[in-house]
Amino acid sequence: MAIVFTPIVLGAQIDILTNRYDQQRSGTNLRETTLTVGNVNSSRFGKLYSYPVDGPVYAQPLYISGLTIKGAVRNVLYVATMHDKVYAFDAGNPSSVPLWMTDFTRPPSITPVPITDIVPMSGGNIIGNIGIQGTPVIDQATHTIYLVARTKENGEYVQRLHALDIISGGERPGSPVEISGSVPGTAADSTVIDGTRVVTFDPLVQVQRTGLALTNGVVLIGWAAHEDVTPSHGWIMGFDATTLARVAIVAVTPDAYLGGIWQGGRAPAVDSAGNAYFATGNGKWDGTRNFGDSLMKFQVARTGLTLLDYFTPGNEVTLSANDDDLSGSGFTLLPGTNLLLGGGKEGVLYLLDANNLGKKVPSDTQIVQKIPVNGGHVMGGPVYWNSASAGPLIYNWSELDVLIAYRFSNGRLVTSPYAQGSVISPGHPGGSLTLSARGAAANTGIVWASMPSFGDARHSLAAGILRAFNAETLAEIWNSNQVASRDRVGNLMKFVPPVVANGKVYLPNHDNAVQVYGLLPPNFSVNIAPAAQTVAPGRTATYSVTVTMQSGFTGQVSLSGIGGPPGTTLSFNPQLLPGPGTATMTVKIPSGTAAGSFTLAVTGTSGAAAVRSANPVTITVASTTGAVGAIGINFIGTSTATMAASESAGAIAQSHWNNAAGAASGTALALVDGSGATTGARVTWNANSGWSTPITDAAGNARMMKGYLDTTSTSSTTVNVTGLTSRAYDIYVYADGANGTHERSGAYTISGAGITPTTIAAIDAASTNFSTTFIPAKNGAGNYVKFTITAGTFTVTAVPAAADSTTRRAPVNGIQIVPLQ
Known part of the structure; x- marks a missing residue:
């Protein structure tokens, strides 16, 4: 791809300030004017480049169009990692150098939290460290991004709410604040404070998986527990967006354990009045103080949270016993209606009236609709599109099932599928979906799905794949394994949907990168292999550099490279390729180089076209001068x-x-x-x-x-x-x-x-x-x-x-x- 800044097309401007695009969590970008069913295919669409970061990206990236940073108007991508760092990248520029990066660690005294400090097991829902996990939220009016960072500080565990300036990455006045609190409760971990028995928030055990929300001047945060470790509770807190003072605290199960809020990473849905809807997991339910496996509706104000209504499935006792969390995917407010749709690990979609959730009734006869899916967990959750050809459609991709589109008619889902795909999800977590389109226009709707390419990602890493489907037929039009050497995702980052904005698709993986896909330039591409090597000081490593012609392009390509520690030399044989082909890049590391990892990139030049390698690679200097390498x-x-x-x-x-x-x-x-x-x-x-x-x-x-x-x-x-x-x-x-x-x-x-x-x-x-x-x-x-x-x-x-x-x-x-x- 040519190294050019992407022009800012005013008609295509979109801002993604929160998880799943909007307060309703519709998962839909209706302002996509570049990507269509006609041009998303393996010959015209693929991976352009990657943004390297220092840790896995469990939080959905956010995006702002037309922001002035460092004297230029840019589209900006915000990325938070499990190593407690936040990056701002120029989203139209392949440069791996961020506009800014903010680090909340100071090793060795302040580090991210090792997962083995919480669950001493080799594989689990989380692999590695825990830092920033929940998707942040941005207040565009004040240019502030809010996030929760978890750290281990001299042996103590801390969670903090940070408010950063999106222009500079600096902390806002009063930021950060340490998160803590207690509420009255009689659970087994309760203690007596000032004569009152209370349960207390534990910053080690409580997992901040669900996305943050901002409504009525309050930043809302929810918590569950890692692997249902106890003692733990579901927690909800609200913080004044200006002062960061805590204004509300709720324990979902103050008189028992669990009741966690995780929602497959989805933020709580927020209605037009600013009310927020949190789905909870298995735990005690009594309908008065304890609300395991429930959808809770809260009025939100700077004076606190008020529980207005709730829904609890009639088989809540069975759900709790089987660990079939209602909180599997969170809920979506269907645009233009007062209806909520969501599901969980039971494998059921619930359609609820937001004005009357219905509380708990045997067999759920009080709710609008209840739709069993094909036996798999609902994790990614639904997305919605009002199409020109078929009217309102709702898409869902559960575990062990195919992608399904339901018609939405007369306030209900037509349970016989309008369309369905042919690819069966190989297991957990099913498909995490995004829909892009130019409004309701025909042949512009695309359902994007991030999922395992094979295997199950429940308690281990799995190879990921990005798929694209015609939203009107659910015929698959592209996937990242069709030209795997160019487009491969890497290890799946489960629960994170693709982010589609202004002609590009941004998808994090578990391999410390955000992959960037888009329309391929009409000339040639450059790729380097292998992805990583280790070398001793004073020695050399060789890489293969492959140039592939596209769209009938012909011409010579001259190769040049950058990167490595100071003094590194990069040479090519041949340096000039007469057409498509492969050259050998030799990288010579200077003697005396200290250990470390460095990025290498190659640029191919043909006339006015300058194309940078789609996959920056690393070279690791592993030992001191004279030592034998690995x-x-x-x-x-x-x-x-x-x-x-x-x-x-x-x-x-x-x-x-x-x-x-x-x-x-x-x-x-x-x-x-x-x-x-x-x-x-x-x-x-x-x-x-x-x-x-x-x-x-x-x-x-x-x-x-x-x-x-x-x-x-x-x-x-x-x-x-x-x-x-x-x-x-x-x-x-x-x-x-x-x-x-x-x-x-x-x-x-x-x-x-x-x-x-x-x-x-x-x-x-x-x-x-x-x-x-x-x-x-x-x-x-x-x-x-x-x-x-x-x-x-x-x-x-x-x-x-x-x-x-x-x-x-x-x-x-x-x-x-x-x-x-």
Whole structure:
């Protein structure tokens, strides 16, 4: 794509100041004049570039058109991360340099909260750190963005409400304020304060997942609990948008646990009077003080919150017992009506009258409509479009179901689908939807869906995919895997819908980036592979740079590159491509470079066209001058494919993996490091046999994890590495076998001269093989174990341990040796 600033088209201006576009949470942008059913296809639409950030983006990005920052009028994208940073990017510029960035941490004393401080498990709803999770909200009149940041400060846990200037990123006067409070309650965690028994907000346990809302001068915030950890409660607080003084506090279940508000990340719907609607999860219900599994309607004022009405499903007792939260997706106010539509983990859509929610009645006979979906959770929630061809349509994509469009007629959904897609959601969380269109115009409506490409993202990472459908027929017109080398999303960021604005689609992933899609320039594209490499100071790394012609473009393309630490040189062979093709970029890192990670980018120039690489890549300097770089050993087993030098793999990504063939080594294999340089290190190994997992072979991680050394039920595997520079290393032992429906575990021991023998068990979970995520096994389920040693030689021994059948195994897919500082 050409490096140009996107012209600001006044007719297409849109501001996305809150979660799901508007107060109703309609999920719809009706001012999209660029993207249509006719031009969103794999030849004309794709990934343009990415904005790198420092952590996963669980919060939906926000967007403002025509904002003057640093002396220029720009469209601005606001991104908040789980590492407690907020970025402002020029949304029409591919530059990875933000307009500003605000950091709420000061390591090592102030950091994001590690998820393992709350739920000591290797995989869960959250993977990594917790910082800014709920979608912020922007007050355009005052140029203020409000957000909640969670930090760990010298061992204490804190949540704060921040109010930042959207022009500079600076704190507003009086910002931030620490979040705390208590309400009368008799739950098991209650205490007596000043003679009154109260329950108190816990900043460690309470998860701020739902988006923030702004209404009647009050910033509204809701909380649930991580993995339903107790003691916890659902909480709602209101803060004066000007002073940040707390003006309201509500505990959903003050006399019991749970009742969390998470709503699949959706902010509470807000009606024209400023009333807010919060959906709660499983917990105690009595209809007076405790409101588990309910939709609660609050009048909002700077003087406090007043509960006006509520709806509770008639089968609330069953929902609570089964953890079928009503709070699964939150609710949408259907535009032009007084009706609310939403659902949860039960797999039911409820249509409610906002003026009379109906409270709790057996069999829900008091409500407008109740629609079971196809057995899956409702997580992404509905979006609405009043189309020219079919009138009002409502779209929903539940787990384990296809995308469905319902007609909306006479105040009810016509339950027989108007249209439905052909792609079945592979699992949690189903599709997170956005609809873009030019008003009601035919052939402009597109349903965009972010979802897993395969597998389930409930308690692990899953590869993501962005899909686009004709909103009038639900025929799929494009997806990001059609030209995966150009458009791949990366790991899914569940619950975050695509953000469509002014001809571009912005989609965060779990890999520390926001991907930007749009119409491809009518010339050529530039892509770099692999995505990441590790190299020692004074050494080189090579990348493949591919130039692809588009729309009949012909011409020579000259290549140039930027990035890396100071003093880095980038050269190309060939430097001038006569047409489409691939060149080798050699990156030379200066001796004495300190450890760190750096971005590389390539620009292709042909006449007046200058095209920057769609995928900025990283190079990591992993050790000090003279040290050996990271070494990867790939045990091929019975796999038929070996890893090419350019393939990047491992929990610490590197290239130049050493391919080790056969069940045992006849002679020692000399090892090269991640830059391709010889090291003097050698490896020998002895196993009963080789084998392979049933995963699909693909370059990189999948290829490294496919083949492995195997044991019998009683034998062991040994791997000996000698000739390393004696120093500190992290040793990664990758373990994933073809165990089918059986659970097996292996005991992995490292030993050697000067090494205290250490054993770590790894459980190979039933019906699970490596997909896209490396999970550390710490005497539990996972696909690798990690040891830290200081030595120049070591031995790894793999011994089969417990299994749920008579067949026991201890696979070894690969070993990675990563030098430490």
